[in-house]
Amino acid sequence: MAERIRKEDLNFLERLYIPEIVKGLALTLKVMFKPKFTMEYPEVKFIPPSSYRGRPVLVMEEDGTERCVACGLCSRVCPPLAIQVQAAETESEKERYPEKFEINMIRCIFCGFCEEVCPEEAIVMSKDYELAFTNREDALYGKEKLLVPVHQLQDRIDFLRNYK
Amino acid sequence: MPKLIIDGQEIEFQQGQTVIQAALKHGIDIPHFCWHPKLSVSGNCRVCLVEIEKMPKLVIACSTLASEGMIVHTQSEKTLAARNAVMEFILINHPLDCPICDEAGECKLQDYAYQHSPGESRFVEEKQHKDKRVPVGPFVMLDVERCIMCSRCIRFCDEIAKDPELTFTKRGDRVTLATYPGREMDNPYSLNTTDICPVGALTNRDFRFHARVWDMSSTKSICTGCARGCNTEVWVRNNEIMRLTPRYNEEVNSYWMCDSGRLNTWKFVNAEDRVNSPQLRRDGLLVKVGWDEAFSAAASEIKLIGKEEIAFIGSAFATNEDNYVFAKFAKSVFGSKHLDFIRYTDPSFGDDILRRNDITPNSLGAELSGVAPSKSGKNIYEIIEGIKTGKIKALFVMEDDPVAAYSELESLFSKLDLLIVHATNYNKTTQLADIVFPAATFAEKNGTMVNFKRVIQRLRPATSTIELDRSLNGMSMSRLDKFGTKFDKWAQSTKRDARPSWKILTGLAAALGTKYKYQIAEDVFEELASAVDAFRGINYDDIGEIGIKIKKEFTAVEKV
Ligand code: SF4
Ligand code: SF4
Ligand code: SF4
Ligand code: SF4
Numbered sequence: 001m002a003e004r005i006r007k008e009d010l011n012f013l014e015r016l017y018i019p020e021i022v023k024g025l026a027l028t029l030k031v032m033f034k035p036k037f038t039m040e041y042p043e044v045k046f047i048p049p050s051s052y053r054g055r056p057v058l059v060m061e062e063d064g065t066e067r068c069v070a071c072g073l074c075s076r077v078c079p080p081l082a083i084q085v086q087a088a089e090t091e092s093e094k095e096r097y098p099e100k101f102e103i104n105m106i107r108c109i110f111c112g113f114c115e116e117v118c119p120e121e122a123i124v125m126s127k128d129y130e131l132a133f134t135n136r137e138d139a140l141y142g143k144e145k146l147l148v149p150v151h152q153l154q155d156r157i158d159f160l161r162n163y164k
Numbered sequence: 165m166p167k168l169i170i171d172g173q174e175i176e177f178q179q180g181q182t183v184i185q186a187a188l189k190h191g192i193d194i195p196h197f198c199w200h201p202k203l204s205v206s207g208n209c210r211v212c213l214v215e216i217e218k219m220p221k222l223v224i225a226c227s228t229l230a231s232e233g234m235i236v237h238t239q240s241e242k243t244l245a246a247r248n249a250v251m252e253f254i255l256i257n258h259p260l261d262c263p264i265c266d267e268a269g270e271c272k273l274q275d276y277a278y279q280h281s282p283g284e285s286r287f288v289e290e291k292q293h294k295d296k297r298v299p300v301g302p303f304v305m306l307d308v309e310r311c312i313m314c315s316r317c318i319r320f321c322d323e324i325a326k327d328p329e330l331t332f333t334k335r336g337d338r339v340t341l342a343t344y345p346g347r348e349m350d351n352p353y354s355l356n357t358t359d360i361c362p363v364g365a366l367t368n369r370d371f372r373f374h375a376r377v378w379d380m381s382s383t384k385s386i387c388t389g390c391a392r393g394c395n396t397e398v399w400v401r402n403n404e405i406m407r408l409t410p411r412y413n414e415e416v417n418s419y420w421m422c423d424s425g426r427l428n429t430w431k432f433v434n435a436e437d438r439v440n441s442p443q444l445r446r447d448g449l450l451v452k453v454g455w456d457e458a459f460s461a462a463a464s465e466i467k468l469i470g471k472e473e474i475a476f477i478g479s480a481f482a483t484n485e486d487n488y489v490f491a492k493f494a495k496s497v498f499g500s501k502h503l504d505f506i507r508y509t510d511p512s513f514g515d516d517i518l519r520r521n522d523i524t525p526n527s528l529g530a531e532l533s534g535v536a537p538s539k540s541g542k543n544i545y546e547i548i549e550g551i552k553t554g555k556i557k558a559l560f561v562m563e564d565d566p567v568a569a570y571s572e573l574e575s576l577f578s579k580l581d582l583l584i585v586h587a588t589n590y591n592k593t594t595q596l597a598d599i600v601f602p603a604a605t606f607a608e609k610n611g612t613m614v615n616f617k618r619v620i621q622r623l624r625p626a627t628s629t630i631e632l633d634r635s636l637n638g639m640s641m642s643r644l645d646k647f648g649t650k651f652d653k654w655a656q657s658t659k660r661d662a663r664p665s666w667k668i669l670t671g672l673a674a675a676l677g678t679k680y681k682y683q684i685a686e687d688v689f690e691e692l693a694s695a696v697d698a699f700r701g702i703n704y705d706d707i708g709e710i711g712i713k714i715k716k717e718f719t720a721v722e723k724v
Contacts, residue, residue, distance in 0.1 A: 071263030072376040081647055084654070087373040095296065096264045096373050102653070119263045136651055 046129075050159035053112045053125040056103060059157075060147040067122035067150075070098035074114035074123050082107035083114060101146060105131055106139040116164065124156045168234040183225040183236055184212055194238055195247065195276055197254075197362045198314035199226035202419055203323060209254070209314050211276065213246045214238050222246050244280075251281035257292045257337055258363075259309045267364030269377035273312060292337050300330070300342075301349030303423055304358060304366050311341050311365035317357040324420065325351040325517070341365070353517065355423045359409060370427055371407040375399075380406055381642035383626035384709050386613065388481065388606045389425035390513065391522035392417060393615035395710065398430070398607055398626035401642060403657035405430045405607060405627060413710045416619055422519050430607060433627060437590045439602035441661045450600060455671065462599050463675035465582050466498075469558040474582075475502035475547040478535035479563040480524030482603075483611025483623060484699075485688040486665035487526075489680070490562050491534035493669045497678050501541030502556065505530050506569055520616055525606075529614035532698045532718070551576045558582035562665050563603050567592035586665050602662040604629055609664040610685035612707060614714065621711035622704065630661045 013019055039046060048054065059067040070087035088099035114123050126148060133139045150157075165176040170187050177186035182205070184194050197209035205227045212225040217235040222242060237243055255277060262268045294308035318330045318341075329349045333340050343349055349357070358366045380399040387394040387408065394417035399407045408430055410421035432438075442458030443450040453461070466474070476494040478487045487505075494500045507527055514521035537543045542550055548570065550556035559577070563586050567573045577583060577596045585597040588605045607626045614620045625632055625639050634645050648655045663671075666688050670680045682688045686704050693699040698718035706712055 069264050070373070071268075072379065073263065076376070076378060081644065081652070089373050094264065104652075140653075 048127045048129070050155040051163075052127055052129075053110050054128040055105065055110070055126055055131055055141075056108065056112075056114050056123050056146075057126040057128070057148040057153070058101060058143065058146040059122050059124060059153055060149050062150065065092070066098060066101070066143070066147055067120055068098050068101065068118075069094050069096050069120055069122070070101070071096075071119060073117045073119065077113045077117045078108075079111060079113065080107040080109055082109075098143070101143050103141045103146060104139060105133070105141055106136065115160070121157060121160070124153055124160065126153065126156065166230075166232040168230050168232070168236060170236045171238055177230045181230050183214065183216075183228050183230050183234070186230045187225065187236075187238070192238065194225045195280055196226055197272060197276075197312060198316060200316055200319075200360055200419075203316060203319045203360075206315050206319060209312065210250045211247060211254070211280075213243060213250065215240045215243045247280050248282050251276060252286070254312050255281065255285065256287050257309075258312065259291060261307070261310060261364065265307075265310065265364035266367045266372060267310075267361075271364060272362035294340060299369070300366070301354045303369050303427065304349055304354050305369050305372060306341060307365050307367070308340050310363050311339075312363055313339050313341070314362055316360045316362070317341070317366055320353075320357050320360060321349065321351060324356070325353040327351040352422050352424065352515070352519065353420060355426050356410065356420045359419070368407065375401045375406045379642060379644065381626070381640040381645060382409075383607075383624050383640045384411060385607065385623050385626060386525070386615075386621045387421055387425040387429055388525040388613075389422070389429040389523065391520040391525065391527060391616035392518050393525055393613060393619070393621055394421040394425055394518060395621070396421060396425075400626050402644070402654045403627050403659060404434050411709075415713070416615065416617065416621070416711065417518055420518060422517075424513075424519070432589050433605045433607050435589060438660050439587050439590060439594065439600055439662070441602060443594075443600040443602075445598045450594070450597075458599060458601065459671050459675040462584055462672055465598070466558070466584075466676065469582060471499045473556060474498060474500055474558040474560065475542060475550065475556045476500060476504075476535075477544070477547070477559065477561045477564060477566060478503065478505040478530055480505055480507065480527040480530045481606075482530070482563040482665055483526065483606075483609070483613055483685075484529040484533045484620075484692060485611045485685045486562065486669075487530045487533040487535045488692045488696075489666035489669045489682070489688055491536075492680075493673055494560070495534075495538065497673055497676055501538040502547055502550070503535060503541060504537050504544040504547060505535045506544055506564055506566060508569070522616060525615070526613035528616065528618065529612070529620070532614060532696055532714075533692060534696070548573065548576070551580065554579075556580075558584075560584045561593060561597075562586045563588065565591040565593045567596065586668060588662070601665075601668045602660065603668065604660075604662045604664045608632065608660070608662060610704075611664065612689060612704075615711075618714040618716070619711040620699070620702065620707055620714055622707050622709075628659055629663070630659050631663060 061067055070085050072085050075083040075085045082104045084102045085098050086100040087096050090097045112125050115125050167174050167176050170192055175186055175190050184199060187194050194212050196212045198206050207224050207227045213222040214225045215222055215237040296307050298306040300306040321330050322328045329343050329347050333342050355368055358368045380401045382397040382399050385396050385398045387396050395411040395413040396408045397411050398405055408426050412419050441452045442455055444453050444461050478490045494503045508523050509521045510523045511521050513519055513523055547556060558581055583597045584599045585594050586601045586603040587594045588603050594600050606623050608629050609625055611623045612620050628634050634641050644654045670682055673680050693702050698714050702712055
């Protein structure tokens with residue numbers, strides 16, 4: 001291993017420290033009068049922009065049914081194997097719907113691949129980032145937790161149409 | 165042998181072969197939809213167009229006979245352009261159904277669209293719309309929109325199932341596949357059309373939407389529905405069998421299997437009524453016990469029975485290994501002569517295509533493995549007679565349900581002092597049994613069976629039991645099987661506490677003071693191969709995926 005050589009010793013002023021401390025305090029003082037970036041979470045909530053990737057959710061149509069056709073592509077593409085889909089037949093025109101749809105939120109890494117691969121625009125990344133569990137079972141999100149009315153997701157859907 | 169040149173490669177062919185056949189024989193795959201090795205040539209999909217020098221136009225490889233000195237180009241500019249054009253033409257009216265189509269993942273059109281088409285559609289007009297859910301038969305669903313009019317299914321019904329049921333109606337882009345008026349596609353082989361349909365137009369109603377093909381593992385096995393023993397793939401997801409498909413074996417079943425075998429031979433494996441641990445009858449009820457407890461209980465009960473008073477019923481549903489150890493157990497541990505198995509025939513089942521009247525998969529194998537009464541021993545009818553007269557006081561039944569076979573046995577069996585049964589599922593015989601051992605099904609064990617043509621074939625475990633581990637036991641694994649923790653749902657799927665019969669008998673023999681040295685099914689077969697002439701010199705590797713034929717002179721067993 002090469003010998004470490006200090007390039008330059010600290011000069012006299014630097015060794016005194018006091019000018020440096022003053023510099024630091026000046027910066028603090030300057031920032032104190034600038035507008036604030038932090039917020040009083042959880043009293044005040046952060047509302048992310050539409051490019052944000054919060055937990056993936058399923059789009060629920062106006063009539064209360066899921067848009068998903070249970071093709072299983074999201075489940076196939078999901079890198080950490082978080083999604084499990086069980087298809088079944090429905091009388092409606094789309095023929096197939098997810099009888100079961102489960103995302104294991106402990107496994108999910110919020111990559112957004114599921115959203116990207118979905119041929120039906122049926123799974124999108126929401127703005128929800130408040131995910132805390134105290135046990136493994138609670139982290140399994142079934143259809144009841146995943147389905148979100150389409151009008152609440154319009155933001156993200158518009159974003160996808162523009163940028164995907 | 166005459167030769168032709170395909171893509172610069174000199175290839176030998178037999179007179180009468182078409183270009184596509186000659187090419188395929190040498191591993192050159194010329195794309196095709198309508199051509200099938202076992203069906204007549206119809207030449208309507210046009211995707212196998214190739215350029216042949218000195219011919220004025222491109223020709224279809226499926227109907228052009230190979231001839232000496234022919235120079236064929238399958239990758240030339242002209243060929244590729246034609247292929248692209250044909251693909252574009254076929255895709256014009258094909259719906260964008262892949263997300264809801266069961267064929268996705270094993271679809272020829274999907275594959276070819278990826279391999280051989282320009283990758284973009286120029287068609288912006290409205291596609292043709294046709295019926296999406298037509299039940300063309302009891303087992304098959306037709307989606308007319310997805311049909312690419314290859315006519316494979318029509319030719320299958322005409323030529324293989326010998327029961328013309330399907331035809332095309334209308335013309336041009338309105339062509340519609342339909343059954344003849346008043347007819348259904350209900351021939352006993354109808355589901356084979358779902359295998360050969362290159363797209364998802366014909367799908368299996370029993371499997372429809374149940375699983376994605378890429379989520380399942382497949383295991384090479386054989387059908388246990390009759391003495392034909394059609395070669396199959398067993399498709400499993402989350403340790404549950406989802407479907408059976410035929411596997412090519414020219415000697416046994418070619419590319420086909422019957423609907424009954426495909427649909428009815430495996431559902432009991434997933435069923436709720438599986439015997440899930442050894443059981444002893446206490447105060448009239450079967451109660452769960454551990455293996456050791458069951459072995460010692462069975463051993464102490466058996467010891468009270470004289471060797472003339474016990475009879476053994478093997479099984480034509482069990483493997484050679486199971487039957488061999490069963491016969492050995494009966495003869496060497498007990499010195500019993502009363503050993504036989506029940507033969508099942510159904511004269512309405514057989515036909516001259518695949519199905520056989522013998523509806524058991526291994527009757528020949530059971531005989532060869534030694535399940536037969538010894539001299540002065542009782543055969544199955546005499547055993548029943550013996551129970552009637554009270555001479556037989558105890559019965560050991562392996563993987564069979566005699567009470568269901570002969571209803572008069574119900575009252576007779578309740579007279580027995582001891583009834584020990586190996587069963588996969590609860591049945592009429594286990595209802596009367598004193599001791600029940602849970603037997604592994606055909607899908608949970610290694611073993612061999614002999615079909616009516618004397619072909620010895622292998623079973624392989626497709627679903628795991630408590631004592632089988634997918635990776636440690638070399639079973640085939642799906643994507644999900646390879647990963648996951650014990651907390652994942654798919655890793656928590658049901659595993660039964662069942663063992664193959666030879667293993668149960670090995671444990672029981674040990675409890676009775678006789679040690680068998682078998683660790684795995686192959687050990688049993690090794691001994692079987694040295695003990696029985698018919699199997700001499702054969703091992704699991706030789707049997708391989710398509711089986712081996714046993715020589716005729718060894719199988720001249722007397723028929724009862
Ligand atoms: S965001 Fe990524 S990790 Fe999460 S469910 Fe979708 S594909 Fe899986
Ligand atoms: S990719 Fe979309 S349509 Fe397919 S299963 Fe997932 S959410 Fe449903
Ligand atoms: S249903 Fe399938 S096999 Fe039959 S003609 Fe159409 S594409 Fe071919
Ligand atoms: S013919 Fe016999 S072995 Fe073949 S699939 Fe049918 S039942 Fe099974």
